[in-house]
Amino acid sequence: MGKVRAVITGVGGYVPDYILNNEELSRMVDTNDEWIMTRVGIKERRILTEEGLGTSYMARKAAKLLLQKTGVDPDTIDALIVTTSSADYKFPSTASIVLGKLGLKNAFAYDFWAACCGFLYTLDSAACMIESGRYKRIIVIGADKMSSLLDYKDRATCPLFGDGAAAVLVEGTEEEGVGYMDSYFRTDGKGLPFLHLKAGGSVCPASHFTVDHRLHYLYQEGRTVFRYAVTNMSDDCVLIAERNHLDKDSIQWVVPHQANMRIIEAVARRMELPMEKVIVNIEHFGNTSAATIPLALWENEHRLRKGDNMILTAFGAGFVHGASYLRWGYDSQSQSK
Numbered sequence: 001m002g003k004v005r006a007v008i009t010g011v012g013g014y015v016p017d018y019i020l021n022n023e024e025l026s027r028m029v030d031t032n033d034e035w036i037m038t039r040v041g042i043k044e045r046r047i048l049t050e051e052g053l054g055t056s057y058m059a060r061k062a063a064k065l066l067l068q069k070t071g072v073d074p075d076t077i078d079a080l081i082v083t084t085s086s087a088d089y090k091f092p093s094t095a096s097i098v099l100g101k102l103g104l105k106n107a108f109a110y111d112f113w114a115a116c117c118g119f120l121y122t123l124d125s126a127a128c129m130i131e132s133g134r135y136k137r138i139i140v141i142g143a144d145k146m147s148s149l150l151d152y153k154d155r156a157t158c159p160l161f162g163d164g165a166a167a168v169l170v171e172g173t174e175e176e177g178v179g180y181m182d183s184y185f186r187t188d189g190k191g192l193p194f195l196h197l198k199a200g201g202s203v204c205p206a207s208h209f210t211v212d213h214r215l216h217y218l219y220q221e222g223r224t225v226f227r228y229a230v231t232n233m234s235d236d237c238v239l240i241a242e243r244n245h246l247d248k249d250s251i252q253w254v255v256p257h258q259a260n261m262r263i264i265e266a267v268a269r270r271m272e273l274p275m276e277k278v279i280v281n282i283e284h285f286g287n288t289s290a291a292t293i294p295l296a297l298w299e300n301e302h303r304l305r306k307g308d309n310m311i312l313t314a315f316g317a318g319f320v321h322g323a324s325y326l327r328w329g330y331d332s333q334s335q336s337k
Helices: 022-026 033-039 055-070 094-102 115-131 189-194 208-212 222-243 261-270 289-299
Strands: 005-014 019-021 044-046 079-083 108-112 137-145 163-173 179-187 195-197 218-220 253-256 309-316 320-327
Touching: 005 055, 005 115, 005 179, 005 289, 019 022, 022 033, 044 163, 055 079, 055 094, 055 137, 055 163, 079 094, 079 115, 094 108, 094 137, 108 115, 115 137, 115 163, 115 179, 115 289, 115 309, 115 320, 137 289, 163 289, 179 222, 189 195, 189 222, 222 261, 222 309, 222 320, 253 261, 253 289, 289 309
Parallel strands: 079 108, 079 137, 253 309
Antiparallel strands: 005 163, 019 044, 137 163, 179 320, 195 218, 309 320
């Protein structure tokens, strides 16, 4: 019996129907299309506007599509993990809500919280679980309703983010040439002052003061975050490529966290890769936090081929950052969205 390696065997996604473009946004806050496109490269973003629907709704839609596409029996799913920074509730977990809505009878579920690196970190955890031999099939979902955390009077942050979710199925394989190969992750605890949500946690619980002073919205010092993101994502990609003997010719795809087009271009330059090898969807989805990378995989699934060498990389609040190397598991043209 050969070594069991974790492999992605399917992907499903969901984005809300409502599109908030830069023209409409400019009527809500002091900004314009040129300012947003020049600085971050976002033309539009999807927003979940229906009252009473949260992150679990989008996660469930993505997972349901995944199950339909792969044809997997829901009763064979061992675990479901949701990574998000915008959980429906403090408790119970968003994952438990999704599991209940999907009717998974033989799985356990939990949330994983690592901001914009959430999908990378969760995928790594799922891969380790699969490779242990104790679990056969795990659904990993990256989902965020970032609009619920935004102050639409803050021109520095509200243009950046959107809502969405995507799910991947992770299984075990003994087949050579495919699967999850390597990862490199780090956390820099210096990041707290530069990117956080001030109120709502145990340090600063909700109160009339926190609401009146608009402390329940995302706060970011953009220049500092940009600088750290460019350096760390670039360094992480170079490191993971070098230790796996990959170069610009043997890498088919880089899938970066979709936070800022200038960050994405900087990563490509550092790796000496043409932009044709970098998967980008920030222009029409914006930054969906933990959902950006799996959404990029879902939207570009038709371009991926079995055995493609792929590096995923992300950076987020904490500061958390890292890169993963995998070989794509199937010929995606055989699956349709």
